[in-house]
Amino acid sequence: MLPCQKHLFSIPDEVSYLNCSYMSPTAEPVELAGYQAIARKTMPYEILPADFFGPVANLKQLFAQLVNVADPERIAVVPSVSYGIASAVKNVKIRPGQNIVTVDEIFPSNYYAWQRLAAENVAHLHIVKRPETTVNRGKTWNEKLLESIDSQTVAVALPHVHWADGTRFDLVAVRQRTREVGALLVVDGTQSVGALPFDVREIQPDALICAAYKWLLGPYGMGMAYFGERFDGGTPIEENWINRLNSENFEGLVRYQDAYKPAANRYCMGENSQFIGVPMLTAALEMILGWGVENIQGYCHQLTQPYLARLSALGCEVEDAGYRGSHLVGVRLPKGINMALLKKETLARQVFVSYRGGAMRISPHLYNDSTDFERLLGVFESVIK
Numbered sequence: 001m002l003p004c005q006k007h008l009f010s011i012p013d014e015v016s017y018l019n020c021s022y023m024s025p026t027a028e029p030v031e032l033a034g035y036q037a038i039a040r041k042t043m044p045y046e047i048l049p050a051d052f053f054g055p056v057a058n059l060k061q062l063f064a065q066l067v068n069v070a071d072p073e074r075i076a077v078v079p080s081v082s083y084g085i086a087s088a089v090k091n092v093k094i095r096p097g098q099n100i101v102t103v104d105e106i107f108p109s110n111y112y113a114w115q116r117l118a119a120e121n122v123a124h125l126h127i128v129k130r131p132e133t134t135v136n137r138g139k140t141w142n143e144k145l146l147e148s149i150d151s152q153t154v155a156v157a158l159p160h161v162h163w164a165d166g167t168r169f170d171l172v173a174v175r176q177r178t179r180e181v182g183a184l185l186v187v188d189g190t191q192s193v194g195a196l197p198f199d200v201r202e203i204q205p206d207a208l209i210c211a212a213y214k215w216l217l218g219p220y221g222m223g224m225a226y227f228g229e230r231f232d233g234g235t236p237i238e239e240n241w242i243n244r245l246n247s248e249n250f251e252g253l254v255r256y257q258d259a260y261k262p263a264a265n266r267y268c269m270g271e272n273s274q275f276i277g278v279p280m281l282t283a284a285l286e287m288i289l290g291w292g293v294e295n296i297q298g299y300c301h302q303l304t305q306p307y308l309a310r311l312s313a314l315g316c317e318v319e320d321a322g323y324r325g326s327h328l329v330g331v332r333l334p335k336g337i338n339m340a341l342l343k344k345e346t347l348a349r350q351v352f353v354s355y356r357g358g359a360m361r362i363s364p365h366l367y368n369d370s371t372d373f374e375r376l377l378g379v380f381e382s383v384i385k
């Protein structure tokens, strides 16, 4: 198992940061890359036309490696998940009466664009409700999801793991079902890619979009996306110079060019060279690839397992291991627990988690160790007594 990597982060010992699903802390190599990048623009004469293209091409290569995509031209740099989803949605044709399938309480950036598409075309956004049951909840939710995909389904919009409670969706099964009916599969990987293995070759989504500032350990205001063949030849949501063919030739930019660069390049944001963000995210992805995503997940598993058992013994409920990861765990709190006191105590002890509905969202990474979880358990023990 990987050793704890706390030495690479500047989190003080008295802080237990169990909230990567909110925002990752910046690791020192990423911070350094950012400072160096800021300093670079004090000398713009040293930033050459090739610098607009080479670093971002390398970043795409790293992300392609992370999610097992052979061709880095299938990767686009986006500023946010909503941007990537908007690019996908713009290229979906839907007729009255057809439907889009998603699940309950999906993150808004993967919801509103689909909702608008459905509304504007008198189509239906089918939201598969989270089952009320606490027994086999993840399994039942996945089953209901598969049952909801029918011959009228045009697209299925999903996360890999649910941002609020960590429920994991069986994307291989969903892909198989969508293929049977000819529907697209668009995945928001923000809460998993980087910490839970995601293999594009295995899952074969049509699009995968991830914000950078959580499990990719990168800066805010950037994201990485994959677009498969069904989006080839589509219309981007903006037209920028850099995505057009031969944009490397700065002198020829106003000999306007009809053709785009290949594959997913047309879905890249304007100014995708991101002179500060690209080096930071590059440093982050190099770290993640160096550790190995499976090892990150394995570390989180080893770390959380004993504590989740102790939380269950205190009356908390946790999703079955087969329907969640170990990096983002929604813990449903015992009925009647004093939430105000729980929140007060976590803050007082500098334990940082999120609350979503009636659940506490715990999301560790390699900088956490058993001290953090002992502190968290201490909070529960003091509140539940």
Ligand SMILES: Cc1ncc(COP(=O)(O)O)c(C=O)c1O
Pocket (backbone or CB within 6 Å): 021, 022, 079, 080, 081, 082, 083, 107, 109, 159, 163, 188, 190, 191, 211, 223
């Ligand atoms: C699942 C998920 N998707 C996307 C985002 C961020 O979306 P955007 O990049 O559009 O701000 C978040 C942020 O919490 C999230 O949890």
